[in-house]
Amino acid sequence: MFIKHLSLSHFRNYRSAEVSFQPGVTLLLGPNGQGKTNLVEAIRYLSSLSSHRVAGYQALIRRDEAGIQQNSALVRALASFDERDVLLELELNASSQNKARINKSDVPRVRDLLGYVNTVTFAPEDLDIVRRDPSERRAFIDELVVQVWPRFAGVYADYERVLKQRNSLLKSARATGTKGSSLSTLDAWDASLVKYGAEIMSARFQLVERLQPHLFAAYQAIAKANNEPRVEIKSSILGFSSSGDDFDDFGPEAVGGSAGDSILRTADREELEAKFHVKLSEVRPKELERGLTLVGPQRDDLLLSLGALPVKGFASHGESISFALALRLASIELLKAETRSGDPILILDDVFAELDEGRRNRLAQLIAANEQVLITAADMADVPAELVMRQINIENGVVLGD
Numbered sequence: 001m002f003i004k005h006l007s008l009s010h011f012r013n014y015r016s017a018e019v020s021f022q023p024g025v026t027l028l029l030g031p032n033g034q035g036k037t038n039l040v041e042a043i044r045y046l047s048s049l050s051s052h053r054v055a056g057y058q059a060l061i062r063r064d065e066a067g068i069q070q071n072s073a074l075v076r077a078l079a080s081f082d083e084r085d086v087l088l089e090l091e092l093n094a095s096s097q098n099k100a101r102i103n104k105s106d107v108p109r110v111r112d113l114l115g116y117v118n119t120v121t122f123a124p125e126d127l128d129i130v131r132r133d134p135s136e137r138r139a140f141i142d143e144l145v146v147q148v149w150p151r152f153a154g155v156y157a158d159y160e161r162v163l164k165q166r167n168s169l170l171k172s173a174r175a176t177g178t179k180g181s182s183l184s185t186l187d188a189w190d191a192s193l194v195k196y197g198a199e200i201m202s203a204r205f206q207l208v209e210r211l212q213p214h215l216f217a218a219y220q221a222i223a224k225a226n227n228e229p230r231v232e233i234k235s236s237i238l239g240f241s242s243s244g245d246d247f248d249d250f251g252p253e254a255v256g257g258s259a260g261d262s263i264l265r266t267a268d269r270e271e272l273e274a275k276f277h278v279k280l281s282e283v284r285p286k287e288l289e290r291g292l293t294l295v296g297p298q299r300d301d302l303l304l305s306l307g308a309l310p311v312k313g314f315a316s317h318g319e320s321i322s323f324a325l326a327l328r329l330a331s332i333e334l335l336k337a338e339t340r341s342g343d344p345i346l347i348l349d350d351v352f353a354e355l356d357e358g359r360r361n362r363l364a365q366l367i368a369a370n371e372q373v374l375i376t377a378a379d380m381a382d383v384p385a386e387l388v389m390r391q392i393n394i395e396n397g398v399v400l401g402d
Contacts, residue, residue: 001118001342002372003043004085007076010062011092012038013397025373025387029380030394036376039394040121040347042075043374046088047119048143049111049153052349057092069094079117081341086116111157115150118344120331122351126324130311134301141302144211144331145203148338152203159196163293166193171291179288190280193296198272200297204233205267208302211334218329222362223322227306231327233264236299237272237279263303321359329366343371351375353382360384 008017013035028036041051041060051060061073073092078085089101090113100110107113128136146153166189173183208231219229238261266272279295287294304311304323311323335344346367352360352375364384367373377383380391393400 001079001081001345003077003117003345004080005078006039006043007074008039008042009074010070011042011073011075012060012062014038014062015397017397017399019392019399021372021374022390023371025368025375025389027380027383027388027391028374028376028394029391030378032378034394035397036378036394037349038397039399040349040374040376043077043117043345044119044121044347046075046077046090046113047117047345048146049114050139050143052121052123052125057098058094061092061094071095077117088113088116111150111153114146114153115339115341118147118335118339118341119347120328120335120344121347121349122325122328123349124351124354126328127320129327130304130315130320130324134299137302137304138297138300140327141204141207142200144334145200145207147335147344148207149203152200155196155199155203159193159200159297162189162192162196163296163298165189166293167291170287170293173288174291190277193293194273194276194280197296198269198276201233201235201237201264201272201276201300202267202269204297204300205264207334208233209267210338211330214330214333214337215326218333218366219322219326221366222325222329222359223319224358224362225319225322227319229323229326230303230305232303232305234262234301234303235264236262236295237275238262238264264300318356321355325359325363332367332370346370346373348373348375350377352377352384353379 002023003021006017006019006021008014011017017039019039028039030036037053041053045051045057045060051057054060058069062070064070071094075090075092077088079088080086087101087103089104090110091099091101093099098110100107100113102112102116129140142156146156166186169186169189172178173186211231215229215231219225219227276296283294306315306319306323309315311320315323332344332346336342348367351363355363360382361384364387368386373387375383375387380388
């Protein structure tokens, strides 16, 4: 899979842009703040309907020199796979619903674009997956779930809708002191929450199981070390006591469990639904007190380990970098194995400047044969020589060409 041509209109700092790409490695070169990342961000957005830089999409719509936001932004890409071309268009609207077209035909939902283009993005922020909050790790795994099984974009949307309604009901019950049989509406929302939540938890478990062998190989290749990397799911429906008070700092230690108790070990949806129902019953008094749903996929985490120790809090800086790189390298192999779209497009956004020479060279060797690799850099000296094949210069939102 590769992008042949990208057209932008009022996207980020681009009034308009037309860029032709080829298979192989392309280096987007220019000083910081000129628009290199904005180009690759547009391609990534087509693959996941999310940005690796900001939440939401409003920031993607260009503002003029006076700071006034344009009405819409347009991303159009001609993608090629197995000698077949497909034209993908995404219209981001500031004050109305976004729209999408495939081969110039409108599609009912923007998420219908998913599955046509797969990307894996390497960025300095990848360290956040290893070091920061559970939300970073959930975003990592959920993006992979949707790329492998695009229909899950709808499942996640349904879960978020139900979660929002349930939280609203819990807040209302807290405010009015509603109890007992008057909470029958909450029972109905529980059923929907459990249905969609168990489906998400099952998909996450299956994906982690398939990712694991690729992660082991990738870590050995990038780190040249014997430590065994592991990814497991810490589930809020397992190993947690409803007597705990601190549900915000989520973790089994906060509510009386242990890390081992909370590890998800099944993809069986019926079993997950049953456990989810039980846990909701246990925590309902606390939820009514807090006005918030306290268990479910939105409260889960990934446990990243090297050997017997978690990476967060125990791994060195170098080990953390290697683990983050290995997660992305493993994602490449997973998408190759689990989808029919061939090699994902690799995006390396100012990554090489952050790496030591050894990891820089090993990463270059591991990605060089991918069908399409897009690299952004402010200094060509940061990029291994074997990856400098075609260069596009960017200056102040203008594509200058080779």
